[in-house]
Amino acid sequence: MNIRAIKAIAKKDLSSVTSNVQIFLPMIIVPLIFCVIFPATLILATRFTDLNQATNMEPILKILESLPEESTLAKDLASFTELNQKLIYLFLNYFFAPMFLLIPIMGASLVAANSFAGEKERRTLESLLFAPVDIFSLFFGKALAAFLLAIGLAIGGFILYGLTINILGYPLFNRAIFPQSNWLVLLIWVVPSFSILAILFNVAVSAKVKGFQEANQMSVFVVLPIVFLLISQILGAFIIDTKFLWLLGGGGLFISALALWRMVGYFDRNRLFESQIF
Amino acid sequence: MQQIIKAVDVYKSYHKEPVLKGLNLTVNKGQIVGLLGPNGAGKTTTVRLLNGVIGPDKGQLEVFGLTPEKSGDKIRSLCGVLTESAGLYPHLSGEQNLAFFGELYGVTKKEVRYDLLKDFGLLEHKDKKVGSYSTGMKKRLGIAKALLPSPELLFLDEPTTGLDPEGARDLLSYIEKLNKEKGVTILICTHILKQVEELCHRFLFLDSGRIIEEGTLEEIEAKYLKEFLVRVETDVSVSNISSSFQLITHTPGKLTFKLSNKSDIPILLRHLLEKGSVYSSEILGRDLETMYFKIREAGR
Numbered sequence: 001m002n003i004r005a006i007k008a009i010a011k012k013d014l015s016s017v018t019s020n021v022q023i024f025l026p027m028i029i030v031p032l033i034f035c036v037i038f039p040a041t042l043i044l045a046t047r048f049t050d051l052n053q054a055t056n057m058e059p060i061l062k063i064l065e066s067l068p069e070e071s072t073l074a075k076d077l078a079s080f081t082e083l084n085q086k087l088i089y090l091f092l093n094y095f096f097a098p099m100f101l102l103i104p105i106m107g108a109s110l111v112a113a114n115s116f117a118g119e120k121e122r123r124t125l126e127s128l129l130f131a132p133v134d135i136f137s138l139f140f141g142k143a144l145a146a147f148l149l150a151i152g153l154a155i156g157g158f159i160l161y162g163l164t165i166n167i168l169g170y171p172l173f174n175r176a177i178f179p180q181s182n183w184l185v186l187l188i189w190v191v192p193s194f195s196i197l198a199i200l201f202n203v204a205v206s207a208k209v210k211g212f213q214e215a216n217q218m219s220v221f222v223v224l225p226i227v228f229l230l231i232s233q234i235l236g237a238f239i240i241d242t243k244f245l246w247l248l249g250g251g252g253l254f255i256s257a258l259a260l261w262r263m264v265g266y267f268d269r270n271r272l273f274e275s276q277i278f
Numbered sequence: 279m280q281q282i283i284k285a286v287d288v289y290k291s292y293h294k295e296p297v298l299k300g301l302n303l304t305v306n307k308g309q310i311v312g313l314l315g316p317n318g319a320g321k322t323t324t325v326r327l328l329n330g331v332i333g334p335d336k337g338q339l340e341v342f343g344l345t346p347e348k349s350g351d352k353i354r355s356l357c358g359v360l361t362e363s364a365g366l367y368p369h370l371s372g373e374q375n376l377a378f379f380g381e382l383y384g385v386t387k388k389e390v391r392y393d394l395l396k397d398f399g400l401l402e403h404k405d406k407k408v409g410s411y412s413t414g415m416k417k418r419l420g421i422a423k424a425l426l427p428s429p430e431l432l433f434l435d436e437p438t439t440g441l442d443p444e445g446a447r448d449l450l451s452y453i454e455k456l457n458k459e460k461g462v463t464i465l466i467c468t469h470i471l472k473q474v475e476e477l478c479h480r481f482l483f484l485d486s487g488r489i490i491e492e493g494t495l496e497e498i499e500a501k502y503l504k505e506f507l508v509r510v511e512t513d514v515s516v517s518n519i520s521s522s523f524q525l526i527t528h529t530p531g532k533l534t535f536k537l538s539n540k541s542d543i544p545i546l547l548r549h550l551l552e553k554g555s556v557y558s559s560e561i562l563g564r565d566l567e568t569m570y571f572k573i574r575e576a577g578r
Binding site: 126 | 292326329330331332333347350351352354355359361363364365366367368369370378379381382383384386423
């Protein structure tokens with residue numbers, strides 16, 4: 001472990017984020033859409049419509065009815081009198097959670113894809129491998145940059161999301177309804193776990209593909225399970241409560257550990273050099 | 279003399295394509311050695327193997343008495359390498375690039391960076407992004423980067439490509455100074471023979487993955503120069519010259535003779551001086567390039 005080199009590599013990779021529009025732009029736009037535009041649209045639309053008149057509400061009402069009475073969510077929902085309140089509460093605190101998870105995953109994927117495949121594309125990987133830095137430190141520095149950025153984006157997104165909900169929702173609730181305990185678990189446990197998973201996936205993909213574009217396209221595969229999670233939840237298959245999130249984060253870490261164990265072979269300078277440079 | 283680099287019967291192939299086929303070479307401490315050969319001969323592969331970033335399929339390698347495969351980081355910390363594509367980060371400035379690589383090599387002093395930027399005429403461009411540098415500036419920064427760790431051994435892979443004649447001359451004289459003043463051992467891979475002819479102490483001719491000839495220019499000349507073409511600037515007319523000297527061409531004032539021995543040259547000159555004046559004389563075809571073609575021809 002070469003701490004000085006790890007710091008230098010992480011710093012350099014983070015600085016390359018702002019200089020690449022391809023990476024920088026989605027990192028600004030995606031959190032804005034997910035954390036400001038979506039919740040704001042939902043709250044404003046609900047505030048100014050009478051949902052009791054709206055049609056197609058049955059599936060959601062069914063979910064509300066099917067909740068076990070002793071669950072936190074059922075108790076919370078029972079405290080609201082209006083259907084509008086119940087829906088906003090349900091959507092923003094539960095249904096949007098998987099979508100929020102996409103923000104750090106996207107960030108981690110973009111930075112990781114850029115830092116490994118991009119290094120090869122710019123033909124700088126060679127001079128990096130010629131440096132007297134052990135291969136583990138080299139990988140760790142790069143992964144650290146992606147991880148720090150993912151966590152930064154998640155925290156930034158969390159704050160934006162909270163402000164949007166609590167400010168726009170105040171007239172309806174007369175109190176702050178965000179965050180609930182499940183979001184804290186999401187932020188401190190699931191976000192790091194899934195960021196690590198996304199980074200490892202991108203490292204593995206980058207070692208196989210030719211350039212940043214290709215690596216980036218492959219990272220869709222990390223996003224798919226999250227979309228699946230979102231849809232299953234809306235269909236009422238399960239509710240993302242605290243217990244579920246602890247399990248989800250644990251699962252992510254477990255898969256990461258397995259992946260890391262499988263990837264030990266990549267931590268070989270000669271193999272990496274031959275697969276990447278030639 | 280202490281051997282710094284040693285390769286014994288080294289084989290290496292990429293994707294089943296053989297690149298090195300029994301490479302044997304040595305480089306002694308304090309020398310500037312030219313590794314010459316056509317594109318694809320295996321020059322870059324040799325540098326990579328010696329730095330331990332790739333491993334040989336067969337054979338032994340030693341750098342500073344260490345095995346590159348086992349002690350790569352130790353070797354790399356003592357070596358400076360200029361790769362063919364300088365390998366710099368375009369989004370960072372010149373100074374930031376040196377600072378970054380300095381961290382990797384454990385050279386964090388600002389003065390070291392500034393001295394190198396100054397030496398290579400880049401001090402006033404230090405804050406510009408490397409992406410906006412010209413090819414020559416990138417190359418110069420690449421060499422500055424290679425010199426960051428004050429290496430004992432310097433590998434330069436095609437150091438002058440992309441440099442204008444002035445830039446190339448400055449670089450070569452810098453390399454010479456580095457060798458003379460600091461005793462840095464230098465291995466230069468190139469196919470631009472003219473530039474390194476006077477710089478290198480020894481030459482290694484690499485062709486199809488093997489060293490086909492090596493030695494000083496004098497040694498190689500003695501081996502391959504079987505006849506001497508001598509051009510003389512003189513006012514002696516052709517009809518006055520003894521027929522024992524084989525005259526090849528003659529233009530007004532300039533005569534070219536073919537001699538089979540170096541020792542025949544003073545005899546010829548004495549003969550000409552008896553008949554008239556001699557202004558200059560030179561042996562033709564003794565430059566590195568001619569040797570290079572003779573060696574490659576002999577190797578076939």
